[in-house]
Amino acid sequence: NAGVMQNPRHLVRRRGQEARLRCSPMKGHSHVYWYRQLPEEGLKFMVYLQKENIIDESGMPKERFSAEFPKEGPSILRIQQVVRGDSAAYFCASSPSAASYNEQFFGPGTRLTVL
Amino acid sequence: KNQVEQSPQSLIILEGKNCTLQCNYTVSPFSNLRWYKQDTGRGPVSLTIMTFSENTKSNGRYTATLDADTKQSSLHITASQLSDSASYICVVSGSNYQLIWGAGTKLIIKP
Numbered sequence: 314n315a316g317v318m319q320n321p322r323h324l325v326r327r328r329g330q331e332a333r334l335r336c337s338p339m340k341g342h343s344h345v346y347w348y349r350q351l352p353e354e355g356l357k358f359m360v361y362l363q364k365e366n367i368i369d370e371s372g373m374p375k376e377r378f379s380a381e382f383p384k385e386g387p388s389i390l391r392i393q394q395v396v397r398g399d400s401a402a403y404f405c406a407s408s409p410s411a412a413s414y415n416e417q418f419f420g421p422g423t424r425l426t427v428l
Numbered sequence: 429k430n431q432v433e434q435s436p437q438s439l440i441i442l443e444g445k446n447c448t449l450q451c452n453y454t455v456s457p458f459s460n461l462r463w464y465k466q467d468t469g470r471g472p473v474s475l476t477i478m479t480f481s482e483n484t485k486s487n488g489r490y491t492a493t494l495d496a497d498t499k500q501s502s503l504h505i506t507a508s509q510l511s512d513s514a515s516y517i518c519v520v521s522g523s524n525y526q527l528i529w530g531a532g533t534k535l536i537i538k539p
Contacts, residue, residue, distance in 0.1 A: 317471070348529075355432075355517060355529035356472070369526070404471050417527070419471030 315340065317407050317420035325426045332392040332399070334423045338407030345388040346417060347373075347380060350402040362388060395427045430455040432520050432530035440536045445508055449533045451501040451518030463492050463503045464517040466532065472517060475503070505535075513537045 318337040326332050338345050343364050348356040358372040362382035373380065377395075382388040392399055402424050406417035432453045441447050453461070460479045464472035476485045476492040478501070485492050489512075491504045503516055515532040522528065 353531070355531040357529070358526050361526075372526075406471075419473070421469075421471050424469075 317342075317405060317418055319403075319405050319420035319423050321423060322421060323424050323426070325428065326395050327428050328396055329394050332395050332425055332427075334390040334392075334403050334405075334425070335387040336390070336405030336407075336420060337387040338405075339409075339418055342407035342409050342418075344408045344410065345382050346406045346408075347388075347390050348404045348406065350404060350422075352401075356404060359390075392425075395425075397427050400425055400427045430520075430522060430528045432518055432528050434516075434518050434530040434533050436533060437531070438534040438536070440538060441508055443508060443510055443537050443539050446504065446506045447508060447535065449503045449505075449516050449518075449535070451503070451530055453499050453501070453518070453520045453528070453530075455520040455522045455528050457522055458496065458499075459521045461492075461494055461501050462519045462521075462527075463490070463501075464519060466515045466517055468514070475516075508537045510537050510539060 320335050345362045347359040350356045360373045360380045361369040365384050377393045379391045402422045404419055404422045406419045408417050435450045462477040463475045465475050466472040475490050476487050478485050478494045480496050483494050489506045494501045513536050515534050517532040518530040520528045
């Protein structure tokens with residue numbers, strides 16, 4: 314049973330470009346959470362999705378950031394017109410149900426560098 | 429404001445020694461507290477989870493304690509190994525699915 318997979322592991326973008334981060338949850342998990350981690354800081358919640366639904370996006374910046382979790386395929390975190398401040402590690406976690414939100418299993422993360 | 433604070437920020441000990449990491453939280457209502465280990469460049473991995481009624485939980489050489497009255501937790505590592513070098517993060521969950529993360533303690537084990 315493969316764990317949570319994220320790709321790419323490393324992504325370099327120039328200011329103004331778009332970044333697309335992908336997350337495939339563990340088999341049988343239909344709940345996905347995205348976090349951002351700045352250097353030397355703790356993880357910060359961004360968004361919580363269930364298949365085809367955004368449950369809570371209160372931690373996600375209102376502009377330039379969007380997330381989706383389609384019926385088929387991975388969850389996507391999209392950052393438009395990236396700026397240097399978007400440079401961070403982005404982690405995805407998944408859980409089997411809403412009730413087990415505290416049993417989140419994490420992927421290896423995508424490290425985004427904005428030049 | 430829901431917060432989790434950890435100390436020390438970083439710690440260096442010799443291989444084979446014991447150490448204790450601290451976590452104070454102000455999350456209310458409280459559901460459970462979890463300690464994660466995060467290796468450099470990797471995602472966090474859960475070590476222990478404790479609910480309100482539990483005051484100690486062990487996982488091999490890791491022992492976590494919880495005092496829900498004082499809102500404090502500690503993670504004790506015995507007979508440290510080089511592979512214990514990592515960040516240790518205290519995470520508290522409240523009434524909803526959002527987890528409140530501490531900034532972590534960076535532990536370095538020297539041979």
